[in-house]
Amino acid sequence: xxxxxxxxxxxxxxxxxxxxxxxxxxxxxxxGRRRLRGPAIQAVAVLVLATLPFLxxxxxxxxxxxxxxxxxxxxxxxxxxxxxxxxxLGQAAYFGVGAYAAALTALHWTANAPAQxxxxxxxGLLAAAAxxxxxxxxxxxxxxxxxxxxxxLVHQVADGWSFVGGSNGLTGIASPRxxxxxxxxxxxxxxxxxxxxxxxxAYLGVRAVVASPFGRTLRGIRDNEPRMxxxxxxxxxxxxxxxxxxxxxxxxxxxxxxxQTRFVSPGDLAFEVAxxxxxxxxxxxxxxxxxxxxxxxxxxxxxxxxxxxxxxxGSLLLGLVFIAVVYVLPRxxxxxxxxxxxxxxxxxxxxxxxx
Amino acid sequence: xxxVAYALELENxxxxxxxxKAVDDVSFAVDTGARHAVIGPNGAGKSTLFSxxxxxxxxxxxxxxxxxxxxxxxGEAGRCRLGLARTFQHxxxxxxxxxxxxxxxxxxxxxxxxLRPFPLTRRYRAVxxxxxxxxxxxxxxDRFAASAGSLSHGERRQLxxxxxxxxxxxxxxxxxxxxxxxxxxxxxxxxxxAGLPPEITVLVIEHDLDVxxxxxxxVTVLHLGRVLAxxxxxxxxxxxxxxxxxxxxxSGDALFLTPGGxx
Numbered sequence: 001x002x003x004x005x006x007x008x009x010x011x012x013x014x015x016x017x018x019x020x021x022x023x024x025x026x027x028x029x030x031x032g033r034r035r036l037r038g039p040a041i042q043a044v045a046v047l048v049l050a051t052l053p054f055l056x057x058x059x060x061x062x063x064x065x066x067x068x069x070x071x072x073x074x075x076x077x078x079x080x081x082x083x084x085x086x087x088x089l090g091q092a093a094y095f096g097v098g099a100y101a102a103a104l105t106a107l108h109w110t111a112n113a114p115a116q117x118x119x120x121x122x123x124g125l126l127a128a129a130a131x132x133x134x135x136x137x138x139x140x141x142x143x144x145x146x147x148x149x150x151x152x153l154v155h156q157v158a159d160g161w162s163f164v165g166g167s168n169g170l171t172g173i174a175s176p177r178x179x180x181x182x183x184x185x186x187x188x189x190x191x192x193x194x195x196x197x198x199x200x201x202a203y204l205g206v207r208a209v210v211a212s213p214f215g216r217t218l219r220g221i222r223d224n225e226p227r228m229x230x231x232x233x234x235x236x237x238x239x240x241x242x243x244x245x246x247x248x249x250x251x252x253x254x255x256x257x258x259x260q261t262r263f264v265s266p267g268d269l270a271f272e273v274a275x276x277x278x279x280x281x282x283x284x285x286x287x288x289x290x291x292x293x294x295x296x297x298x299x300x301x302x303x304x305x306x307x308x309x310x311x312x313x314g315s316l317l318l319g320l321v322f323i324a325v326v327y328v329l330p331r332x333x334x335x336x337x338x339x340x341x342x343x344x345x346x347x348x349x350x351x352x353x354x355x
Numbered sequence: 356x357x358x359v360a361y362a363l364e365l366e367n368x369x370x371x372x373x374x375x376k377a378v379d380d381v382s383f384a385v386d387t388g389a390r391h392a393v394i395g396p397n398g399a400g401k402s403t404l405f406s407x408x409x410x411x412x413x414x415x416x417x418x419x420x421x422x423x424x425x426x427x428x429x430g431e432a433g434r435c436r437l438g439l440a441r442t443f444q445h446x447x448x449x450x451x452x453x454x455x456x457x458x459x460x461x462x463x464x465x466x467x468x469x470l471r472p473f474p475l476t477r478r479y480r481a482v483x484x485x486x487x488x489x490x491x492x493x494x495x496x497d498r499f500a501a502s503a504g505s506l507s508h509g510e511r512r513q514l515x516x517x518x519x520x521x522x523x524x525x526x527x528x529x530x531x532x533x534x535x536x537x538x539x540x541x542x543x544x545x546x547x548x549a550g551l552p553p554e555i556t557v558l559v560i561e562h563d564l565d566v567x568x569x570x571x572x573x574v575t576v577l578h579l580g581r582v583l584a585x586x587x588x589x590x591x592x593x594x595x596x597x598x599x600x601x602x603x604x605x606s607g608d609a610l611f612l613t614p615g616g617x618x
Contacts, residue, residue, distance in 0.1 A: 213463045213479060214472045216452075220460050223449040230409065230443070231461040231522045232435030233469060241470060 042290065049196055053189030061188040063304065065260040068192075068199045071296035072253035073273075074280040075206055075289060076246040081278065082286030083210055084242050085222030086139060089274040090147025093131075093154035094124040094247040096269020098254025100158065103170040103264045111184065113176035113194060117255045124251015125244055127154070132243035136236050139225065151274050159266040169265025176259050195256045202252055207289055209245065218242055276303070279318070283325045285332025294333045361423070362387040362526050362556035363408070363439075368417035370400075370407050377403040379580035380417070385526075385573070387422075390548065391558045392567040392588075395577035396601060401560045402444055404577065405530050408558075409441040410434040421526065440524035444531045444560075446511035448518070450504035454495055455486060457503050457514055461521040462486040486521055493517040494543055509540040516547065527551075529559040533566060545570055568592070576600070 049068075053061050073095050080086045101123035102116040110116070135146040159167050175184035178194060185191055209215055217238045220228050225235050258264050267273075276299050284295025302321055307314025329336050363385040370378040378400045385391045393401050406412040408419060410431035419427050426434050449457050459482060463469050466482045490499050493513040498506065503514060512532060519527055529548075533541040545566050548557055561567045567574065568588050575585040576597045584594040591597055 208474055209472045212472050212474045213468045213482075214470050216456065216460060216463065217469045219452065220449055223451055224447060226411075227443075227447045227449065228460075229431040230411070230435065230441060230447070231518060232432050232440075232464045234432045238470060241472075245472075 045290075046196075046200055050193070053192055058188040061192050062260055063300070065188070065192045065195045066257065067297050067300050068195050069253050069256035069260065070277070070280070070300055071293040072199050072202055072256060073250055073277045074284065074292040074296040075203060076249035076253065077277045078281045078284075078286060078289060078292040079206060079210075079218075079242060079246045079249065081281055082288070082292070083215065083222065084218040084239065086135075086239065086243075087141075087144045087278070088147040088246075089144060089271070089278060090131075090135070090150040091246065091250045091277055092269045092271070092274035093151045094127050094250035095254040095257070095273065095277075096154060096158060096264075096266075097127040097247075098124040098251030099258045099264045099268050100164055100170070100254075101251070102255035102258050103173055104164070106173045106176070106258075106262075107170060110180075111174045111177045112180055113178055113185075113255075113259055116176070116259070117198060117252060120251045120255030121248045122251070124254065125248040127251070128244045128247020129240075132240055132247065136239035136243055148271075148274075151269070151271060155266055155269050155271070158269060165265070167266055169263060169267075171263050173258065173262040173264075175262070191260055195259060198252065198256055202249060203289065203293070206245075206249060210289065214238070214241070276300075276318075279322060281332075283322065283332055285329075285334025285336075288332075288334030288337075291332050291334030291337075298333075360387060361385060361420070362389070363558065364418075364420040364423075365408075366418040366420070368404070368407060368414050368419060370403055370412060371415045376580050378407060378414075381577070381580070381582050382417075383575050383582060383585045385556055385558055387556055388553050389556055389558075389572050390570045391556070391573045391575065392571040393558065393560045393575050393577060394562075394564070394567060395583070398579075399577040400580040401577055402530055403580075405441060405528050405558075405560060409439065409528055411441075435522060435524070438523075438525040439528070440519045440522045440526070441528035442512075442515040442519050442530055442532060444534065446508070446515050448503045448506075448511055448514055451502060453500050453502055454506070454514055454517075455483070455490055455499040458486040458489050458517045458521045459483055461518040462489070465521065465523040489517045489521040492520065493547060509536045512536055512544075513540070516544070520551075525554065526556045526558065529557065529561075531560050531562065533561065533563055541566060 049064075052064055056064070073091060076094070077088060077091045080088045080091070098120035102120040105116045105119045131150045135143055135150065138146060158164055164170060175186050176191065176194070177184050185194070210218075217228075217233065220233070221235050221238060228235050254268070257268065277296075280295035280299045281292040282295070283298055284293065285291030298321065299318065302318050303314040306317060310317055325332065331338065361384040365382055365384070368378060368381045369376060381404060393404065395401055403412065407414045410426070410429060410433070414427060417427075418425055421434065421437055421439055424437070426437060426439070429437065449460060452460070462482050462485050463479075466478075466485075468479060468482060471479070487496075487499065490496055493516050495510060495513055495517065498510065503511065506514060512535070516529070516532060519529075533544050536544065541563060548559070548570055551557065559570075571588050573586065574588050574591040576583040576591060576594075578600045583600055584591045584597050
């Protein structure tokens with residue numbers, strides 16, 4: 001501190017290297033082994049997921065496909081709620097827009113699934129850009145209410161517009177094809193692999209964004225928005241950008257959803273979907289990306305699979321799971337993983353996962 | 356444009372809350388490169404004045420010029436981008452992020468990469484290095500990986516300073532930077548300000564008059580929202596109005612004795 005000269009002094013090389021290590025993985029403390037463990041676990045998880053079609057019945061595989069699509073929706077909710085601190089009930093709208101866009105593409109243009117996916121991503125992005133600028137000027141409960149209103153608005157449009165089938169939705173979607181001129185995919189396992197591949201790519205993309213300077217900006221907005229203004233940020237710009245990105249991711253999820261179900265109705269963008277997606281994020285742990293994916297699995301399995309054992313009262317069961325998680329795991333499943341990791345490293349500091 | 360002598364000019368700046376004028380018709384100028392202190396009793400309107408200067412609050416009347424440019428209608432972020440940055444009286448940092456992350460937050464905005472959606476590049480490494488240099492400069496180098504929430508009060512004040520400097524301002528507003536600091540930390544802060552490049556203009560609200568009179572090249576005294584006196588330290592120190600405002604009596608010298616010298 002003897003010759004402190006503001007920002008003009010170059011750091012000592014050794015310390016600079018230290019600094020780099022500290023920020024290469026923004027949420028992890030410096031240290032090589034720890035940085036490698038996360039990707040290793042995720043690679044194993046993807047391998048396990050990829051072998052499921054050999055182990056499961058085709059009904060179970062199609063359930064897994066829907067879980068993956070829903071998990072991507074949960075990732076888009078987490079991008080807003082967990083990373084940027086904007087609780088949202090509006091992502092079902094962009095999920096629905098993507099699903100309808102993909103369905104219309106399938107009915108009127110092509111059965112090519114990647115083409116449907118691109119259209120759905122574009123539609124989700126445009127829909128988010130058209131509606132998001134209202135929401136991003138606000139935060140907290142006002143943001144929640146505005147996104148809820150956007151969701152209900154889009155739901156009403158889908159329900160009342162005969163071009164998209166009104167309350168009947170769109171049916172008669174042909175089996176998807178992966179390549180132009182290729183054979184239609186009818187095997188549940190192949191559809192699953194396609195959805196898994198898109199899911200992994202989208203997940204890695206979102207993870208890269210969260211680790212980028214832009215991701216740091218988003219966490220700053222979550223933690224202390226007034227401070228961001230004082231160091232020259234215009235939070236509304238970053239919030240609008242992440243809102244559009246989340247809309248695109250939700251649109252992709254919608255496309256994956258109908259690749260499996262080959263049917264879309266206003267029910268797919270109803271309030272219940274938005275609520276379940278938010279619930280997945282809370283159960284999984286807002287702010288971590290893999291937590292909400294697990295949360296999505298828990299939510300859909302509870303609602304669709306376990307509910308048959310409790311006389312169809314899946315929602316009741318889901319409510320109980322939610323209460324249990326809030327009490328036992330205030331930071332969700334991701335918080336549990338974090339607690340285990342911290343327990344193994346004495347003196348370790350908790351990572352930046354928020355309830 | 357010819358260089359303007361004043362880094363910051365206030366022309367009849369007021370901020371009212373209903374009938375209360377927290378800042379009342381304040382005019383003074385800050386020389387480029389000055390170490391300008393704003394002092395005054397509690398409730399004098401110092402912090403309100405800083406918020407008006409930084410753009411957190413809008414002036415209800417008057418003009419604010421930054422390097423001769425009217426910034427009265429600029430928002431807080433806009434003024435920061437024009438080189439005017441502030442620290443907060445009550446430390447305001449990103450509690451879940453590490454010390455280095457906090458400073459990088461400011462540095463990446465100053466470098467114009469805050470919206471880049473892809474990770475590390477060589478250019479970004481330079482941002483991190485600049486941030487780390489700033490962490491070093493305020494004396495937090497050994498704490499760079501600690502989360503800001505685990506810092507002591509004094510360390511958070513240091514972190515505030517690092518964040519502000521990392522946003523590469525040429526006018527810095529320090530709002531009571533040494534409040535709650537230990538004497539050693541206060542001394543280190545004074546050293547830090549003294550070591551800033553001479554082209555950086557510093558405006559500081561300070562209660563520790565030792566610090567004020569060891570650092571300041573100019574002093575402005577606020578009282579009940581108005582400017583009581585403004586000028587070089589020696590002149591302000593001798594001003595009878597200042598002495599009576601601080602002490603309410605004529606036994607003025609005591610105000611400028613070192614702490615411990617009279618008690």
